[in-house]
Amino acid sequence: DVVLTQTPPTLLATIGQSVSISCRSSQSLLHSNGNTYLNWLLQRTGQSPQPLIYLVSKLESGVPNRFSGSGSGTDFTLKISGVEAEDLGVYYCMQFTHYPFTFGSGTKLEIK
Amino acid sequence: EVQLQESGPGLVKPSQSLSLTCSVTGYSITSNYWGWIRKFPGNKMEWMGYISYSGSTSYNPSLKSRISITRDTSKNQFFLQLNSVTTEDTATYYCARIDVYGLLGYWGQGVMVTVSS
Numbered sequence: 001d002v003v004l005t006q007t008p009p010t011l012l013a014t015i016g017q018s019v020s021i022s023c024r025s026s027q028s029l030l031h032s033n034g035n036t037y038l039n040w041l042l043q044r045t046g047q048s049p050q051p052l053i054y055l056v057s058k059l060e061s062g063v064p065n066r067f068s069g070s071g072s073g074t075d076f077t078l079k080i081s082g083v084e085a086e087d088l089g090v091y092y093c094m095q096f097t098h099y100p101f102t103f104g105s106g107t108k109l110e111i112k
Numbered sequence: 113e114v115q116l117q118e119s120g121p122g123l124v125k126p127s128q129s130l131s132l133t134c135s136v137t138g139y140s141i142t143s144n145y146w147g148w149i150r151k152f153p154g155n156k157m158e159w160m161g162y163i164s165y166s167g168s169t170s171y172n173p174s175l176k177s178r179i180s181i182t183r184d185t186s187k188n189q190f191f192l193q194l195n196s197v198t199t200e201d202t203a204t205y206y207c208a209r210i211d212v213y214g215l216l217g218y219w220g221q222g223v224m225v226t227v228s229s
Binding site for chain 2: 037051055058060096099102106
């Protein structure tokens with residue numbers, strides 16, 4: 001199975017600070033069709049996960065543009081440009097290129 | 113509005129079967145793909161499997177001998193059965209709609225299942 005390693009496991013940020021989360025894959029996530037199926041999700045406390053980004057950098061409808069994704073191959077990054085209080089929760093990367101689909105270990109964002 | 117809701121027993125005894133239902137409203141399960149995902153205590157998430165719009169299924173090989181996903185299109189529901197459960201199957205179980213590019217666009221609220229005697 002593809003292993004997705006997320007760092008850091010915990011992130012402590014102040015409101016307005018910009019932060020980044022790394023997701024490294026044990027295999028390239030470039031599919032033979034040319035797409036890279038790397039998604040980011042956020043799970044707020046007591047809620048179901050919600051999608052933020054798909055295909056590495058495409059923002060899901062309704063997601064604020066302070067969220068951005070980048071990367072290729074095996075290295076990917078989620079950036080939040082100006083953390084807001086509503087951003088706290090656990091962030092997951094997820095790959096949809098290789099079966100079984102797998103999730104990263106999660107990064108918990110806490111607000112100072 | 114698309115809504116998914118899981119239901120089923122919150123407590124299952126070891127060696128028994130876990131059976132959950134995902135009821136979908138606002139969208140037909142004869143379109144798209146529909147998956148089951150679980151989250152273990154401590155944040156680890158695991159993809160369990162999915163059922164397609166046509167009824168074909170695909171399972172995580174780690175569960176293949178124990179898992180079955182079926183559906184009832186007349187009720188717009190799909191189901192998860194996990195056999196021979198152990199305490200390691202204690203988790204919150206989610207159903208989700210799989211959209212294009214692997215986007216999990218809609219999730220149920222999750223059901224916590226504890227495996228304990």
